[in-house]
Amino acid sequence: MSARVVxxxxxxxxxxxxxxxxxxxxxxxxxxxxxxxxxxPDGFGRILEGHLDALGAPVDLPAIICGMAGSRQGxxxxxxxxxxxxxxxxxxxxxxxxxxxxxxRILPGVAQRDPASPDVMRGEETQLxxxxxxxxxxxxxxxxxxxxxxxxxxxxGSIAGFATYMTGELFSVLAGHSILSHSLxxxxxxxxxxxxxxxxxxxxxxxxxxxxxxRLFRIRASTLLLDLxxxxxxAALSGLLIGAEVASASRRFAxxxxxxxxxxxxxxxxxxxxxxxxxxxxxxxxxxxxAVRAGLFAAARHLGMGEPAGATA
Amino acid sequence: MSARVVxxxxxxxxxxxxxxxxxxxxxxxxxxxxxxxxxxPDGFGRILEGHLDALGAPVDLPAIICGMAGSRQGxxxxxxxxxxxxxxxxxxxxxxxxxxxxxxRILPGVAQRDPASPDVMRGEETQLxxxxxxxxxxxxxxxxxxxxxxxxxxxxGSIAGFATYMTGELFSVLAGHSILSHSLxxxxxxxxxxxxxxxxxxxxxxxxxxxxxxRLFRIRASTLLLDLxxxxxxAALSGLLIGAEVASASRRFAxxxxxxxxxxxxxxxxxxxxxxxxxxxxxxxxxxxxAVRAGLFAAARHLGMGEPAGATA
Numbered sequence: 001m002s003a004r005v006v007x008x009x010x011x012x013x014x015x016x017x018x019x020x021x022x023x024x025x026x027x028x029x030x031x032x033x034x035x036x037x038x039x040x041p042d043g044f045g046r047i048l049e050g051h052l053d054a055l056g057a058p059v060d061l062p063a064i065i066c067g068m069a070g071s072r073q074g075x076x077x078x079x080x081x082x083x084x085x086x087x088x089x090x091x092x093x094x095x096x097x098x099x100x101x102x103x104x105r106i107l108p109g110v111a112q113r114d115p116a117s118p119d120v121m122r123g124e125e126t127q128l129x130x131x132x133x134x135x136x137x138x139x140x141x142x143x144x145x146x147x148x149x150x151x152x153x154x155x156x157g158s159i160a161g162f163a164t165y166m167t168g169e170l171f172s173v174l175a176g177h178s179i180l181s182h183s184l185x186x187x188x189x190x191x192x193x194x195x196x197x198x199x200x201x202x203x204x205x206x207x208x209x210x211x212x213x214x215r216l217f218r219i220r221a222s223t224l225l226l227d228l229x230x231x232x233x234x235a236a237l238s239g240l241l242i243g244a245e246v247a248s249a250s251r252r253f254a255x256x257x258x259x260x261x262x263x264x265x266x267x268x269x270x271x272x273x274x275x276x277x278x279x280x281x282x283x284x285x286x287x288x289x290x291a292v293r294a295g296l297f298a299a300a301r302h303l304g305m306g307e308p309a310g311a312t313a
Numbered sequence: 314m315s316a317r318v319v320x321x322x323x324x325x326x327x328x329x330x331x332x333x334x335x336x337x338x339x340x341x342x343x344x345x346x347x348x349x350x351x352x353x354p355d356g357f358g359r360i361l362e363g364h365l366d367a368l369g370a371p372v373d374l375p376a377i378i379c380g381m382a383g384s385r386q387g388x389x390x391x392x393x394x395x396x397x398x399x400x401x402x403x404x405x406x407x408x409x410x411x412x413x414x415x416x417x418r419i420l421p422g423v424a425q426r427d428p429a430s431p432d433v434m435r436g437e438e439t440q441l442x443x444x445x446x447x448x449x450x451x452x453x454x455x456x457x458x459x460x461x462x463x464x465x466x467x468x469x470g471s472i473a474g475f476a477t478y479m480t481g482e483l484f485s486v487l488a489g490h491s492i493l494s495h496s497l498x499x500x501x502x503x504x505x506x507x508x509x510x511x512x513x514x515x516x517x518x519x520x521x522x523x524x525x526x527x528r529l530f531r532i533r534a535s536t537l538l539l540d541l542x543x544x545x546x547x548a549a550l551s552g553l554l555i556g557a558e559v560a561s562a563s564r565r566f567a568x569x570x571x572x573x574x575x576x577x578x579x580x581x582x583x584x585x586x587x588x589x590x591x592x593x594x595x596x597x598x599x600x601x602x603x604a605v606r607a608g609l610f611a612a613a614r615h616l617g618m619g620e621p622a623g624a625t626a
Contacts, residue, residue, distance in 0.1 A: 111538055118534040148492075148530060164530035169491050177486045178479070179461075209523035211561050213554070217461060217477035221431040225424055241526070248524050 003027050004306035005062050006052060007296035010044075010069035011035050011123060016289075017051050019061075022308065024297035028055050036068040044075035045100065062103035062305040064296050066126035070095060070106035080111035080120065086158040087129045091302040107299055110159055119164050123292075124150050127263055128159060130295030131286055135261070141253045142261045143283070145242075145268045147172075151249040163252065165245040168268075171237060174216065180237065183223040185230035190267065191238045193274035198239040205243025206279050209251075212244045238271060246275045259284045263291050316340050317619035318375050319365060320609035323357075323382035324348050324436060329602075330364050332374075335621065337610035341368050349381040357388035358413065375416035375618040377609050379439035383408060383419035393424035393433065399471040400442045404615040420612055423472055432477050436605075437463050440576055441472060443608030444599055448574070454566045455574045456596070458555075458581045460485075464562040476565065478558040481581075484550060487529065493550065496536040498543035503580060504551045506587035511548040518556025519592050522564075525557045551584060559588045572597045576604050 003019040013035035019027040030051045039047050048063065070078035078095035093108035109122030124144050131142060131154075138157045144150040147168035153160045175184045191198055205212065219236050222228035228236070254260050260281060264272050265288035276283045300306060316332040326348040332341040343364045352360050361376065383391035391408035406421035422435030437457050444455060444467075451470045457463040460481035466473045488497045504511055518525065532549050535541035541549070567573050573594060577585050578601035589596045613619060 112534075113538055115539065118531055118538045120534050120537055163527050164534070165526050166491070166529050167526060170526060170529075173486045173490045177490045178482055210557075210564070211522075212525060213478050213480060213483060213557055214476050214561055214565075216479050216483075218431055221425075221433050221477070224433055225426055225431045226428065244523075244526055248527055251523070252527075 003057060003061055004308075005064055005297070005300040006057060007293055007300070008048070008063055008065040008067075008069075009123065009126075009292050009296070010039075010065050010067040010074075012037055012068045015039075015047070015051075017048075017055075018293055018296075019055060019057060020293065020297055020300075024294065026293065030055060036071070036074050039069070039075070040073055044069060045097070048104075060102065062105075062300070064094070064105055064107070064300045064303070064305060066107040066292065066296060066299075067123040070108060071122055074106070076106055078106045078108035080122075081108050081125075083110060083112040083114075083162070084155075084158045084160050085110045085125070087132055087298070088302065089158075090125050090129065091299045094299065094303060103305060105303065105305070107296075110162075112162060117163065119162055121150055121162060121164070124152070125159065126295035126299065127288065127291040128152060128154060128295065129298050130291035130293065131261055131263065132157060133294045133298045134286060134291065135284075140261050141256075141258065142263060143249065143272065144263045144288075145272050149245055151253050153253055163249060165249060167241045167245045170241055174237065175234070179220050180216065180233070183219050183228060183230065183233035184237065185233075187230070189231040189234040191235045191271060193270035195235040197232050198235040198271070199274065199278065201236045201239030202243035202275050203239075203278050205240050206247045206275070209244050209247035212240060215240055239275075242271055242275045243278075246272070246279050246281070250279060250281055254281060257282075261286055263288050265289055316370060316374055317621075318377060318610070318613040319370060320606055320613070321361070321376055321378040321380075321382075322436065322439075322605050322609070323352075323378055323380040323387075325350055325381045328352075328360070328364075330361075330368075331606055331609075332368060332370060333606070333610055333613075337607065339606065343368060349384070349387050352382070352388070353386055357382060358410070361417075373415065375418075375613070377407070377418055377420070377613045377616070377618060379420040379605065379609060379612075380436040383421060384435055387419070389419055391419045391421035393435075394421050394438075396423060396425040396427075396475070397468075397471045397473050398423045398438070400445055400611070401615065402471075403438050403442065404612045407612065407616060416618060418616065418618070420609075423475075425475060430476065432475055434463055434465075434475060434477070437465070438472065439608035439612065440601060440604040441465060441467060441608065442611050443604035443606065444574055444576065445470060446607045446611045447599060447604065448597075453574050454569075454571065455576060456562065456585065457576045457601075458585050462558055462562075464566050466566055476562060478562060480554045480558045483554055487550065488547070492533050493529065493546070496532050496541060496543065496546035497550065498546075500543070502544040502547040504548045504584060506583035508548040510545050511552040511584070512587065512591065514549045514552030515556035515588050516552075516591050518553050519560045519588070522557050522560035525553060528553050555584055555588045556591070559585070559592050559594070563592060563594055567594060570595075574599055576601050578602055
């Protein structure tokens with residue numbers, strides 16, 4: 001096998017493992033729902049080795065990991081690196097797994113210790129390292145949608161500042177636990193970026209972001225008065241929340257007008273692309289999976305992991 | 314007994330019953346947690362009669378009811394009256410309980426059928442009728458904090474328009490079901506209006522209401538980075554959400570500068586009074602219980618319920 005390194009994205013609920021070759025290309029991949037929640041406190045090593053065994057990976061193949069496995073409730077804590085955080089500083093903060101025969105290191109998250117706008121990320125910093133590597137660019141604004149969306153300012157290769165928008169989680173808790181659960185119903189509904197309701201509610205939020213909590217109840221009232229169907233309610237709520245995030249974040253971060261790097265995948269990608277379009281914001285899409293792999297590989301290279309025999313530093 | 318009428322506020326989770334005399338003064342009161350959720354589908358009559366029996370109320374004493382008992386999932390549906398809704402129009406929409414020996418009527422809610430801003434209220438309209446009666450005023454802006462806060466424009470004695478802010482419910486679902494549950498903890502914390510954290514987070518929201526979802530995660534980050542304690546997290550979340558409501562609503566409703574009628578009671582009253590103070594908004598406080606009783610009594614009088622024998626119309 002010509003694998004150079006194992007690259008692992010160990011999130012809260014999901015685990016993804018890639019074998020990468022000398023150039024960072026994917027040789028093999030495994031996915032499971034053995035995220036941090038399932039693996040802690042002491043299942044990490046066993047789970048990883050189990051997957052690597054199934055892949056036939058050599059026992060001495062090094063592994064570079066990012067994500068919640070490095071949190072306080074994870075495998076080994078990789079303490080936050082503080083903003084402003086260079087990619088090299090992040091790589092240097094990788095924490096080894098003590099007592100492991102295999103060279104395993106977990107990348108740190110990043111903390112913004114500004115008392116006015118404290119914030120944390122863990123896992124996204126690796127995607128940001130991947131973007132730097134993929135775009136060959138030192139300065140850009142990045143939007144990273146998700147349960148906790150991140151908007152990040154990269155300046156001269158360092159994370160200069162960032163903000164978190166709880167957009168995905170707001171959708172979940174409102175749909176699942178608030179009166180809006182009566183509007184959205186028990187089944188989950190895929191929201192389409194071409195859905196006129198998504199686009200209208202998104203545009204209304206973009207035009208007037210100060211009114212999100214006022215508009216939330218209109219979804220409930222629409223169910224009662226205007227026969228809004230569950231799929232429509234999901235589209236409305238999604239448009240409302242994504243529009244509010246893009247309105248607020250672009251005002252703060254995208255002032256220069258340069259295209260925003262949009263790191264999204266799956267169902268969120270077309271929704272955010274639609275919101276950017278409605279907002280008149282230019283963007284450069286990057287596939288989230290590609291970004292994290294590129295970041296893990298950049299970290300491994302920087303740390304000299306999986307150096308071919310006889311290679312110079 | 315000199316009781317004229319039974320006045321009932323039948324909410325989702327709570328039931329309150331008053332015996333009122335000829336002038337609307339309280340002769341007796343009972344409270345229980347037999348709200349609509351506990352009473353439906355067919356326990357309403359039994360529960361009401363049980364309480365009136367315990368109070369020694371005459372079997373022919375009429376009863377006027379407001380609240381969720383008149384909703385579709387309640388005792389008898391009292392269909393919404395549409396905006397613009399006069400107090401007389403609301404009273405006239407009272408639905409009788411068929412087949413009851415006692416004269417029992419349930420007041421309707423109010424619906425705003427504007428497709429751009431659909432909205433509904435049920436129970437608050439009765440408090441608004443009470444305010445008209447207490448203040449002797451025809452035109453005013455009313456703020457009614459709660460699980461679903463209402464801001465209402467009363468013009469020439471009619472409900473001209475209103476908006477709902479899910480402030481109380483947002484607090485509950487975020488504290489109970491989001492990552493902020495780790496910040497607030499399992500116990501509930503009383504928030505004081507003099508708490509500097511409440512005031513600071515309230516002021517920040519007032520200054521910049523477009524950023525509520527960005528600020529939510531800062532509570533989580535503050536727990537991780539700044540040792541924010543659970544009681545402090547509760548104060549921060551409360552200030553953030555109440556400030557956002559007051560900022561948005563006052564911009565829409567309180568443009569004239571006339572004092573806003575603040576109908577609050579219990580723990581919410583000092584918090585909203587503090588928010589109004591920070592916003593530089595004048596207000597006129599009215600006790601919520603007094604408002605609902607006055608509204609129920611005004612309805613009973615208008616409908617001729619409990620007219621003394623020989624009284625002229």
